[in-house]
Amino acid sequence: MEENEALEPLRRVLLERDLGGCPGTVSAAVEAARTALAGGVDTLSLWELGVLSESDASEARRLLFELEQELWPLLRLPTTVEGRDRALARYCLRDLLDGRLDPLAAAERIGYELCPADDPGSPLRPVRGWLYRAEDQQEHCGGLTKDLVAELHHLAAQLLAGPLS
Template sequence: MELDEALEPLRRVLPERRTVGHPESVVAAVEAAWAAPAGGVDTPSLWELGVLSDEEVLETRRLLAELEQELWPVLRLPDTVEGRDLALARYCLRDLLDGRLDPLVAAERIGFELCPADDPGSPLWPVRGWLYRAEDQQEHCGGLTKELVAELHDLASQLLAGPLS
């Protein structure tokens, strides 16, 4: 495993912990800590994080902050809130396309939490439009049609290949 590949789970967990309403997952943080040494990542906080249990949430938060400082130069995390939101949107869209995330859950996360509410120029804005159509369809048709889900998959592919690449 290469260093960049070993750091990828940490790149995902660290920005997530700053999202309001989505505290970091202890399980995901510990799994990221377990994976990193296999790729040659080695810091004191990483080893401490790797032995925490699910109940040690406060300790996990402290160690994630320390780990971010220790690995800042190699993690290449976004410096801005907008950059963090776009990075999280990329992960969310990849999870949607891989089938790890429900289409409606992915769209709600991207359209309402990661897309700025007052910025129709955001590359994430089309997801919000899809979400409004999906909510209308659920209300009037009892669920999402395959065609509407396919539209979201197409939109996700376009975003990942274009503005979010």
């Protein structure tokens, strides 16, 4: 496994942290550390995080902060909020296409959390438009049609190949 690939789960955990610096789950942070170690990235903080218990969120927060500082040049994390949101949107779209994320959940995350409401030029804006149609369809038809889900998959593939590549 290449070093860049081994660090990908750690990048995601670092991007997913909340404003207080807490990881989404300690288990995701521990698994990311183990993946990085298995891929040949070797730091004391990674080893410490890799054996952390599920209940130690404060220690996970501290170790993630240390790892971000130690591995900053290798991680190449976005330095702006817009960059962070686009990186998270890429993860979300990949999860959608891989079947790990429900279409409506993916669209809600992208359309409401990651697409800036005040930026009509955002490449993520079409996802918000899809979401409005999906919500209408759920209300009036009782669920999403296969065609509408296929449309979101097509949009996800376009975004990943184009403006979010």
